[in-house]
Amino acid sequence: MINDPFFYFCAIPAILIFGMAKGGFGGGIAVVSVPLMSLAVSPVQAASILLPILVVMDAVALWSFRGQWDKANLKIILPGAMLGIVIGSIGFRYLSEDMIRILIGFIAVAFCLNYWLKPATQMQRGPDRLRGSIWGAVAGFTSFGIHAGGPPINIYLLPQRLEKSLLMGTIAIFFAVVNVVKLIPYSLQGSFDHTNLLTAAILMPVAPVGVRLGYYLLHKVSEQLIYRICYFFLFVVGVKLLFDGLLGLFS
Template sequence: MITDPWFYAAAIPAVLITAISKGGFGGGLGLLGVPMMALVIAPQQAAAILLPILCLMDLVGLWSFRGKGHRHSLKTLLPAAAIGIIFGALTFKYFSADHIRIIVGLIAVTFALNFWLKPKNREPKTPSRMRGSFWGAIAGFTSFGVHAGGAPLNAYLLPLKLAKYDYVGTTIIFFATVNFIKLVPYTLLGQFTYETLTTAATLAILAPIGVLLGVRLHHKISDVWFYQICYSFLFLMGIKLLFDAFF
């Protein structure tokens, strides 16, 4: 198990932020989890430690938002995400964490700025199999490398302007499925070691606490503020990823 106190100084807030985000805000700010932990350990090791914890968060989230979710979108997004995960596993040794950070960071910043700069009375977009398949595949690919699927997923979901319960329920179902699928290639690629698993077990107690806190905050925020917060998270995580990639 990792014993470096500086690691826990970064990992504890990273896990809590990720859990709160997944529990109430669509997982947007959770993308900061790996970059925060990567301040003190390798990004690949950070991703391996975080994945079992994410799976635990997903189980709590699935229970909290049971019966919610946009089925039409999930039927399009999930098969595409599986393809993205397979592509991520096959190209794992060719793409660095910085390559993925740049891709996701650009997507996040672009879509947040698009939301703020366009007229506010825009009609919700209708679900599209083509757009859903594209963004679902990108989300699966970027999620595989550094658990950074939130920005591509939001690029598809947020313009639909779903009710916040359905939006959060959709993200929880999507990432629960994606994260449990990722356990297989992570195991085959040797990402899970005794050190990563024992460290993950130590941090796991924070997962249900953070998710349930996120659920409580979710119920206290209006739809207008909810989407403002989601896009703000999207923008901040994009800037963070681009900064990490270039500096």
């Protein structure tokens, strides 16, 4: 297993944040997790350690939001996500660690800028097969490589202004299916070696704590304050990963 204390200093908050997002608190802030862990290990190893933990989180989230989901949207976005996973399983193997750092950093910075600069009001939309298929595929692709499928699927779902529990239940089912399917290509690519699995097992107890904490805080704490704090740190981490990736790519 990994013995570096700095790794656990990064990994435990990353897993708690991801779990809180799964529990409905903070939504897109889960995108900070792989960038944060990537400060201590490679992005590829961070994603490999995190995936089994995400499956446990999904189980807790499904129980928390049981019976609450939008079938019409799931029928649209899940097939697109499967295509995105296939593309990701083929494409990500050709990317170097520096290129993946650049991709993660770009997504993190772009997501922060979109959050800070987007219009306060947006036109309400309904389910749309073309848009849903496209964003579902993008979510499957980014979720495969760096577990960052939240931003693309939120871009599709949030303008529909679904009731909060219905929204979170739909997202919970979507990522439960996506993450279970991702286990197949991750296994075939040898991502689950002894070190990664043992490290994931040690961190596993943090997963349900994060999900239940997020579910509890959903109605107790100002979500806007947490968003501001997390997006600030996500932006800082994203800029650092962009810098490190570009430096390594062109040095």
